[in-house]
Each structure stands twice: as C-alpha cells, then as structure tokens.
Amino acid sequence: MPLPLLTSAPGKVIIFGEHSAVFNEPAIAASVASLRTYLLVTEAENADIVELDFPDIGLDHKWHVSELSGMPDLGELGPIDHCKELSTDLNAALEPLLQSLHGSLKYHAAYCFLYLYVSLCGARSGVKFSVKSSLPIGAGLGSSASIAVCLALAIGKLGGHLSSEAQKLTKDELKFVDRWSFIGEKCIHGTPSGIDNAVATYGNAVLFQRQANAETRSEQISDFPQIPMILTNTGIPRSTKVLVSGVKDLLTRQPDIAVPIVKSMGIIASRGAQILADLSASNYTELCELVRINHGLLVALGVSHPGLEVIKGLGDSMAIGATKLTGAGGGGCALTILKQDAPEDAITKFKTSLESAHGYKTYVTGLGGPGCAFIASDQILQNYELIESLFDNNVAVSNLSVLLPGKSSLQWIY
Numbered sequence: 001m002p003l004p005l006l007t008s009a010p011g012k013v014i015i016f017g018e019h020s021a022v023f024n025e026p027a028i029a030a031s032v033a034s035l036r037t038y039l040l041v042t043e044a045e046n047a048d049i050v051e052l053d054f055p056d057i058g059l060d061h062k063w064h065v066s067e068l069s070g071m072p073d074l075g076e077l078g079p080i081d082h083c084k085e086l087s088t089d090l091n092a093a094l095e096p097l098l099q100s101l102h103g104s105l106k107y108h109a110a111y112c113f114l115y116l117y118v119s120l121c122g123a124r125s126g127v128k129f130s131v132k133s134s135l136p137i138g139a140g141l142g143s144s145a146s147i148a149v150c151l152a153l154a155i156g157k158l159g160g161h162l163s164s165e166a167q168k169l170t171k172d173e174l175k176f177v178d179r180w181s182f183i184g185e186k187c188i189h190g191t192p193s194g195i196d197n198a199v200a201t202y203g204n205a206v207l208f209q210r211q212a213n214a215e216t217r218s219e220q221i222s223d224f225p226q227i228p229m230i231l232t233n234t235g236i237p238r239s240t241k242v243l244v245s246g247v248k249d250l251l252t253r254q255p256d257i258a259v260p261i262v263k264s265m266g267i268i269a270s271r272g273a274q275i276l277a278d279l280s281a282s283n284y285t286e287l288c289e290l291v292r293i294n295h296g297l298l299v300a301l302g303v304s305h306p307g308l309e310v311i312k313g314l315g316d317s318m319a320i321g322a323t324k325l326t327g328a329g330g331g332g333c334a335l336t337i338l339k340q341d342a343p344e345d346a347i348t349k350f351k352t353s354l355e356s357a358h359g360y361k362t363y364v365t366g367l368g369g370p371g372c373a374f375i376a377s378d379q380i381l382q383n384y385e386l387i388e389s390l391f392d393n394n395v396a397v398s399n400l401s402v403l404l405p406g407k408s409s410l411q412w413i414y
C-alpha cells in the first residue's frame, strides 16, 4: 500500500445496554456523526524506525527495527484465536517494548498499536503514525474503539491484507477491521463486548449481541431516528477497563442479584430496538421510560458517579427528558433524551447551568453516519498541505470538520 494513507473512524453513543453487552446481552449503539478519530500514516524520517505521534495523550515514541525483529512466529493463529485470547507469546515479546510506558494512557494505546502491527505487518519499518481526534478520551464515547478501528484499517492495508485499490470496503474487509479492532480493544480494556468497535467499523446504528463463542452479531438498524438528545461530558476521568472488571467482580460476589439486573438490561435493549424501529409520538414516552430504568440498573451495578447524578438530577428536576450514563460510566458522559415538548429556553438553561456551574461540556450531535473510511495516497498527495496542517499540534480540533467523511470534498472510501 503506497503511503501516505489516512484512515478515520467515528465515536459512538450507547443508547441501551452498556456493561450488560459484555455478558452477551443485546445492546444498541449509534455512531456519532461529527466526533471522529483520524490516523495519518506517512514515511518516517528514518527508514529504521516505527514512530507513533499521539499528541492527545502525550505519546511520541519511536521503536528501532531491531526491537521489532525476533517476535514469535504467530503462524497458525487467525483473528478468531486472538479474539478468544490474546497470544501470551506475543504479549511477553511486547512487554520490553512497552516498559517505559507503564501505568499510563500511553501504555494501552502503544500496546494496541504494537499488537496489531506485529501481527499484521511483521517487522516493516520506516513508518510514522499520527493521530488527531475530536473525541474526548475516556469519556464513554468510544475513543478507544475509534483508534483501534483506524489502526486495524491502516495496518491491514499496510500489511497487504486489504486491497489497496478498492473503491469501496467490501463486507469481508469490514469484517477484518471489526475483528482486528476488537483485538485492539482487548489490548486497551481487557474484556470488551465488541459493540464499540462494531459501531466504529460499520457506522450508522447497530443492534449488537456478543455470542458465547466469541463471535459477535451486529444487525444494522436502518432508518435510525434522529432522537433529540444532549450529550454531557462531566470530564471526570475513569477507565473502561477498571469499570468493566468491577461489574464482573459484582456478578461473582452477588450472582443472584446482579445476573437478573444484567438480564433486565438486555430486555430493555430488545424492547428499545423495537421502539426505535418504529418511533412515534405514542411510544416516545416508553423510550424515555426505558432510558430512566436502564440508568437505575447501571447505578445498581455501581458504575454511576455523583458527577453523573448531577446531570440526571437537573434533567429530572427540570422535567426536560430522561437521562442515563452512556459508555462505561464512572464519570465521562451522560445522554439526555429530550421530551418531545421540551421548551427551547429550558434546554438552553439545562446546558448553560451544567456548563457554568459544573464546568461540564455539552454536545448536540447527530447520530449515525459513515463508519471506518480511508483516503488513498493519490488523493492525499493532491491535498497534502491541507491534511498535514490539520495534524499540527497547534491546530484546534474544530478544524477537523473539513475532513468529515460524507461532508468533506475529499474522496473518502467506505
């Protein structure tokens, strides 16, 4: 695959079923139309290195080709094997390369990168990977999945696993990206369900269910309605990995109580899917009711946070709509589905008081839109000055809107 190469993937909003999705219950998520990660792959200045430039997390690291050689032969292992369990041999071989990055966001991003790179590209060197994202990190909007999808698509192409000339990503190629990004998510947070990377790969909205055999089933929800909602980011940091393992521990300690909670969340998602397929004034109230119940069950699982309850409390006291946390919780984001008759001035008051009194950030964004996408080298070269300038650290992420697949004049392929 000739360089440069640009890949992109969206963030996501889980409407119903976070956490229960990990335990094979159905869940619904949609891609976030305007919040995306972009990965630019270029020739490195030095042919003997592989470089990561991930400024959002302060990661600028180079590995020498000699460090990448001598990796274990993964010969017979296919993606499904890695999906079931990450290779212990590869993990052990990567450990020394990650040593200086321990205990940080950097570690997980670099681990995800190296696992995919070594598995799919061997010891190729002379390549630089630069990331720019409009997604908040660790906020519940799927930043980890979007980066894993950008990497899986780019590295799959560099390693010759995906066609370099195609004018469209085929079903099989999307499956490849879905599987390898799931493997990347496993590096970042241990036991993902796969819903986040499925949405970041396929886009639009999906009804997702993880199967017992580590396979996943995601059904596209066509004509997903634009539900009027406000996303609020508390900015309270948390880790999906820690929250997911906390829920697993609760299920082990209190199975008689916690298993039915998780099952109820699955029933909510299934009912939610029926409503969303045929949303009308008459079932909108039930949709709001499901949002309220789903949040209550997430509270019971211990994954809310006082900072999220502020949003719920304000939304409830203003009777503006129904609020639930979205993503892994523990901080991060909440979504508020607005009542159909919510007055404009009440919506404004809700947003400004969360912003001014609590320092939260609110987003009004459309849902749905393209999943993963790439721009081939000839197109990038024709627009190189523009694209390169957007990856400058001093350029605000709001400028990334000129790159939006589906809206931009650049020829994204997806």
Ligand SMILES: Nc1ncnc2c1ncn2[C@@H]1O[C@H](COP(=O)(O)OP(=O)(O)OP(=O)(O)O)[C@@H](O)[C@H]1O
Pocket (backbone or CB within 6 Å): 037, 054, 055, 056, 057, 104, 105, 106, 107, 108, 109, 110, 131, 132, 133, 136, 137, 138, 139, 140, 141, 142, 143, 144, 145, 147, 188, 189, 196, 238, 239, 240, 241, 326, 327, 328, 329, 332
């Ligand atoms: N722009 C980025 N640059 C580099 N690494 C990133 C970026 N965005 C996300 N990551 C990686 O993803 C990790 C955050 O993932 P985490 O799953 O905890 O949060 P999230 O994906 O934003 O939220 P959720 O999983 O609840 O949707 C970071 O530790 C980092 O390794």
Ligand SMILES: C[C@@](O)(CCO)CC(=O)[O-]
Pocket (backbone or CB within 6 Å): 014, 017, 018, 019, 020, 021, 022, 140, 142, 191, 192, 193, 194, 195, 196, 240, 244, 327, 328
């Ligand atoms: C908490 C969780 O359900 C959603 C995180 O966005 C984890 C997952 O499904 O991988």
Ligand SMILES: [Mg+2]
Pocket (backbone or CB within 6 Å): 142, 143, 144, 145, 189, 196, 240
């Ligand atoms: Mg994540």
